Amino acid sequence: MNVPAYHAVGIGAGPANLSLAALYQGVRSEGAAAGGGGGLALFDRQAGPAWHEALLHPGVGMQTSWLKDLVSVVDPTHPLSFLNYLVTTGRFFALLNSQFDSLPRREYQAYLAWAAQRMDGLHYGVDIDRISLTPDGFQVWAGGVPQAVAAHLVLGVGSRPVLPAALRGLPPDAVFIADELGARLAAMDGHRHEPVAVLGGGQTGCEAVVRLIGLGFTDIKWIGRGQWFKTIDDSPLANDFYRPEHQKFLQGLTLSTRRRLIEEQRHTGDALTPGAMKSLYQANYGAMLEKGAGFPARIHIGHDVTGATMDGDTVVLHCETSEQQADIPVRHAVVAMGREKTPIPFDDELRRRVDVDDHGEMIVESDCSVRWKSREGHRIYAMNRARFSHGIPDANLTLLPVRAALILNSMFDREVYRLEDSLCTVAWG
Numbered sequence: 207m208n209v210p211a212y213h214a215v216g217i218g219a220g221p222a223n224l225s226l227a228a229l230y231q232g233v234r235s236e237g238a239a240a241g242g243g244g245g246l247a248l249f250d251r252q253a254g255p256a257w258h259e260a261l262l263h264p265g266v267g268m269q270t271s272w273l274k275d276l277v278s279v280v281d282p283t284h285p286l287s288f289l290n291y292l293v294t295t296g297r298f299f300a301l302l303n304s305q306f307d308s309l310p311r312r313e314y315q316a317y318l319a320w321a322a323q324r325m326d327g328l329h330y331g332v333d334i335d336r337i338s339l340t341p342d343g344f345q346v347w348a349g350g351v352p353q354a355v356a357a358h359l360v361l362g363v364g365s366r367p368v369l370p371a372a373l374r375g376l377p378p379d380a381v382f383i384a385d386e387l388g389a390r391l392a393a394m395d396g397h398r399h400e401p402v403a404v405l406g407g408g409q410t411g412c413e414a415v416v417r418l419i420g421l422g423f424t425d426i427k428w429i430g431r432g433q434w435f436k437t438i439d440d441s442p443l444a445n446d447f448y449r450p451e452h453q454k455f456l457q458g459l460t461l462s463t464r465r466r467l468i469e470e471q472r473h474t475g476d477a478l479t480p481g482a483m484k485s486l487y488q489a490n491y492g493a494m495l496e497k498g499a500g501f502p503a504r505i506h507i508g509h510d511v512t513g514a515t516m517d518g519d520t521v522v523l524h525c526e527t528s529e530q531q532a533d534i535p536v537r538h539a540v541v542a543m544g545r546e547k548t549p550i551p552f553d554d555e556l557r558r559r560v561d562v563d564d565h566g567e568m569i570v571e572s573d574c575s576v577r578w579k580s581r582e583g584h585r586i587y588a589m590n591r592a593r594f595s596h597g598i599p600d601a602n603l604t605l606l607p608v609r610a611a612l613i614l615n616s617m618f619d620r621e622v623y624r625l626e627d628s629l630c631t632v633a634w635g
């Protein structure tokens with residue numbers, strides 16, 4: 207079979223690999239010449255460009271500034287900047303004058319789709335289920351059919367929601383992940399005055415609660431383990447963790463020190479935006495005024511949900527609180543208890559060649575290349591996979607173009623993009 211040959215192949219076409227594809231445009235002909243005619247190809251299992259579509263509830267906003275688009279941080283003159291999207295689609299003044307505190311996530315998704323339409327080599331609706339090694343490089347497969355072979359491989363597979371083991375095996379219309387809430391709302395309509403729980407004190411849980419308040423649910427229990435649901439520290443110092451200079455500093459440390467420091471910085475990113483919490487309080491207050499009754503949503507802090515059982519149609523959530531145990535009966539439980547790395551479909555031979563650390567995680571070098579027992583000239587790069595070498599921003603949109611630029615500089619063995627970040631208030635130590 208004649209398998210299309212590329213210079214590089216990317217698995218996933220989320221923001222990470224889209225940023226790479228956008229910046230690759232500047233070196234496409236060079237890459238194509240090196241890679242058997244094709245430049246960069248991306249494969250994504252989604253039917254078309256989409257960004258956490260299932261969680262795009264009305265009114266949800268970005269955690270990051272629109273300046274942190276696919277390209278601007280390294281190439282503000284790039285045609286796929288967010289600013290160019292706004293101007294060429296005629297939205298510039300309308301968006302500006304709407305004075306959003308945070309950009310609507312739906313707008314960012316529309317921007318990604320606009321950018322994707324202006325790129326070559328994107329293949330949607332292709333679920334890559336095997337990556338193997340051939341003498342020509344990496345071959346990627348879907349349903350037993352090879353889709354492409356390439357000198358280099360870029361992993362941008364992102365994350366997926368987790369349903370904890372203790373909550374599995376229950377009726378799926380009673381206990382389900384937050385990504386399913388939108389699709390299940392019609393079936394829940396008759397239960398608006400029955401108790402509904404949202405599990406998990408993060409942004410996704412908060413947004414699910416606001417959605418339920420907006421739809422007239424009157425007994426919502428937002429349940430989380432922590433003693434308070436932390437909001438992101440958006441101070442200037444906290445933001446200094448999200449810049450290339452800090453990544454460079456981290457690279458110089460031992461893995462154990464890096465892990466410790468990065469854990470300490472966790473709440474600069476893994477937390478709620480203050481705006482989301484404010485929306486919840488305001489929605490709750492507004493619903494209370496409208497109905498003339500109590501608040502529809504209550505926040506149950508310090509409740510660790512350790513399991514659940516069914517009692518007829520009722521889900522009984524078993525919780526441990528700071529000093530005792532509590533059972534909370536609800537009609538539905540919406541689970542927003544975090545995400546995990548999407549598995550990478552390496553075949554057995556390739557998996558054996560990839561080096562992992564003591565935690566079983568791939569070792570990702572400062573240029574985002576994965577350490578592996580390599581075939582000469584072939585490299586694997588990984589994005590959103592290196593929290594403990596590249597820091598919290600690794601899973602975040604802020605440094606996407608920086609990471610893509612690091613990869614291109616490494617892939618082409620020259621400085622395709624110059625990365626400059628020396629004007630920094632902080633002396634890291």
Ligand SMILES: Cc1cc2nc3c(=O)[nH]c(=O)nc-3n(C[C@H](O)[C@H](O)[C@H](O)COP(=O)(O)OP(=O)(O)OC[C@H]3O[C@@H](n4cnc5c(N)ncnc54)[C@H](O)[C@@H]3O)c2cc1C
Pocket residue numbers: 217218219220221222223249250251252257258261267268269270332333334335362363364365410548551589590601602603604
């Ligand atoms: C609801 C939500 C909101 C967020 N908001 C922000 C924010 O405002 N600011 C911020 O900085 N960060 C935010 N994040 C965190 C992070 O920036 C995003 O998760 C971002 O989407 C990560 O980009 P990615 O490309 O690495 O992964 P993803 O966006 O998850 O993309 C991965 C892609 O890979 C595809 N894929 C995976 N495996 C395969 C396979 N085997 N074959 C084919 N395709 C495959 C998937 O279909 C998916 O499209 C948010 C996260 C979530 C969940």
